[in-house]
Amino acid sequence: MPARILVVEDDPAVTALIAATLTHSGYRVEESADAESAWKRLVSSSPDAVLLDWMLPGITGFQLLRRLRADIRMRDLPVLMLTARVDEVDKIAALEAGVDDYVSKPFSPRELVARLKAVLRRRDRQAGEGVVEYGEIGLSSVSRKVTVRGIDVDLGPVEFRLLQFLMSHSERVYGRRQLINALWGECSSVEERTIDVHIRRLRFALEPHDCDSMVQTVRGSGYRFSKLIAGSPLQVANHGLSPLGG
Numbered sequence: 001m002p003a004r005i006l007v008v009e010d011d012p013a014v015t016a017l018i019a020a021t022l023t024h025s026g027y028r029v030e031e032s033a034d035a036e037s038a039w040k041r042l043v044s045s046s047p048d049a050v051l052l053d054w055m056l057p058g059i060t061g062f063q064l065l066r067r068l069r070a071d072i073r074m075r076d077l078p079v080l081m082l083t084a085r086v087d088e089v090d091k092i093a094a095l096e097a098g099v100d101d102y103v104s105k106p107f108s109p110r111e112l113v114a115r116l117k118a119v120l121r122r123r124d125r126q127a128g129e130g131v132v133e134y135g136e137i138g139l140s141s142v143s144r145k146v147t148v149r150g151i152d153v154d155l156g157p158v159e160f161r162l163l164q165f166l167m168s169h170s171e172r173v174y175g176r177r178q179l180i181n182a183l184w185g186e187c188s189s190v191e192e193r194t195i196d197v198h199i200r201r202l203r204f205a206l207e208p209h210d211c212d213s214m215v216q217t218v219r220g221s222g223y224r225f226s227k228l229i230a231g232s233p234l235q236v237a238n239h240g241l242s243p244l245g246g
Contacts, residue, residue, distance in 0.1 A: 003048040003120060004028045008038040008064070009082065010056050014105075018051060021109040022116075035059035039067070042074060049120060051103075051112075054083035054094070062097065069098040069157055076144055076157075078119040082107070092194055098157035101184050118185035132167045135227055137211060139164055148209035158183065159202045162195075166215065166225035175222035199223060 005022055009015045010033045019029045030047060032038035035056050041047070050068075054061045061081065068074045081094050081102040094102055100119045103112055132139045138147045144160060146153040155163065165182045166174075174182070176192040184190050203212040216224050 002026050002028045004030060004045070005116070006030045006032065006038065006041055006045075006047040006050045008032045008035070008050060008056065008061060009053040010034060011053075014053075014082075017109065018112070021113060025113045027116075033057075035061065035064040038064060042068070042077075047077075049078040049080070049116060051080050051082055051116070052099075054081055054085060054090075062094065065094070065097050065099055078122075080112075080115060080119060088191060091190070092197075095158060095184075095190065095194060096156070096197075115185060122185070132164065134167045134170050134225070135211075135214070137167065137214075139167055148206070148211055151209065153205055153209060155205050156201065158198050159205060162198050162202055163225075166223070170225045173218045173221045173224045178222065195223075 005027050007015055007018050007022075007029060009018065009031075012033075015031055015033075019031065022029050030041060030045065032041055033056075035058060038050075038052075042050070052061045052065060056064070061083075065079060065081070068077060068079065075098070078100050079098070081099045082105060083090070083094070083102055084105040085091075091102060100122070101115050103115055131141075136149050139145070139160075141164060146155055146160065146163060161183050162179065165179070176195040179195050180190045180192065199215060199217075203215050206212040206215065214225055214227060216226055218224055
């Protein structure tokens with residue numbers, strides 16, 4: 001069955017272009033011109049992904065995104081933000097609020113479809129990963145819960161995906177660009193230092209549970225998730241076997 005995409009855009013010309021592009025690519029398209037009508041559709045029809053314009057009349061797309069991520073039913077719903085805002089601070093704000101990717105206006109229809117396909121593939125892959133356990137940490141992609149010794153850990157959406165990737169590939173080193181590709185796709189223009197921000201937040205969330213040291217920095221290479229002590233002889237010996245980047 002074709003994926004259903006909700007397009008939330010108040011410009012009829014842009015909506016028509018997106019609808020034609022997605023329909024031609026095999027998707028089913030639903031449309032909303034404002035946040036309130038979009039919310040009603042989200043609750044009633046549960047689309048597979050949302051293309052969300054930042055600047056909407058009344059409630060903005062950014063505010064709607066925050067509402068989505070606060071609702072347990074839709075916190076994992078793939079969302080691509082459409083925006084004419086190109087400042088790095090705006091892009092970082094959208095990523096930190098939980099957007100899966102963003103497309104800057106004016107956009108290429110081919111790029112839009114490529115980014116949408118990448119987001120949907122990541123959703124399907126993560127849904128199939130189920131429960132990941134490492135040491136005393138457990139992560140469920142279905143319930144989107146992280147626990148340490150049975151105690152819940154509160155993580156933001158990006159930190160959750162970052163931990164999920166690192167736990168699923170424990171003991172391996174990944175550069176910043178590799179992590180960006182894993183979280184947002186290879187065509188993403190996310191700045192590399194954004195990863196450092198989310199690493200710090202992940203460590204901060206794990207610190208009360210004495211697990212922050214498992215998120216390790218490998219100088220000159222990137223980050224890894226490991227029970228090894230950073231800089232230990234074993235880690236140094238295995239360093240050459242790890243994928244490098246960043």
